Amino acid sequence: MPIEFSNLTYRFIHPTLSTMASTKEYADFILEQLSELDEIASRRMMGEYIIYFRGKIIGGIYDNRFLVKPTKSAREKMPDTSFELPYEGAKEMLLVDNVDNRDFLKELFLAMYDELPAPKM
Numbered sequence: 001m002p003i004e005f006s007n008l009t010y011r012f013i014h015p016t017l018s019t020m021a022s023t024k025e026y027a028d029f030i031l032e033q034l035s036e037l038d039e040i041a042s043r044r045m046m047g048e049y050i051i052y053f054r055g056k057i058i059g060g061i062y063d064n065r066f067l068v069k070p071t072k073s074a075r076e077k078m079p080d081t082s083f084e085l086p087y088e089g090a091k092e093m094l095l096v097d098n099v100d101n102r103d104f105l106k107e108l109f110l111a112m113y114d115e116l117p118a119p120k121m
Contacts, residue, residue, distance in 0.1 A: 021047025022061045030066050033102050037109055048086070053109050056116040059093060062086035067093035073111035077104075 027042065027049045034040045034051075041052040042061075049061040059068030067086050068074050074094050083092040098104050 020063055022049055022064050026064045027061050030061055030099060033099055033105055034109070036102055036106055053113060053116075055119045056113065057119075058109060058112060058116060059096070060086060066096040066099055068096055068108070068112065069116065070094050071112045071115040073115055074108060077108050077111060 031042060037053065039054040043050045050057060051059050065084065067084060070093060078094055081097060082095050084095050086093055
């Protein structure tokens with residue numbers, strides 16, 4: 001399924017069929033969409049990106065898919081979304097397919113924050 005952003009088109013490839021590292025362009029796009037939130041950070045790890053909100057892991061970018069932890073709030077805000085594996089052997093996460101809507105992303109992150117575990121020290 002093609003998705004357009006910033007005048008570029010990428011095709012998502014299902015991870016069980018083929019895997020590819022996420023592109024810097026897609027990661028930059030997602031981070032720009034989240035730029036209205038304070039304390040957003042990312043860390044590149046093995047070709048993918050972990051997304052932090054106020055120090056807590058909230059999700060990541062895997063194979064050019066934006067996935068978040070399946071908290072109660074996330075499931076309520078995205079009742080029709082699919083559960084997907086970020087990589088083989090990982091726990092399922094929720095696919096965020098409304099990445100063009102900054103207001104939705106902000107509301108999603110704010111709703112999820114209190115349900116996320118504290119950062120490990």
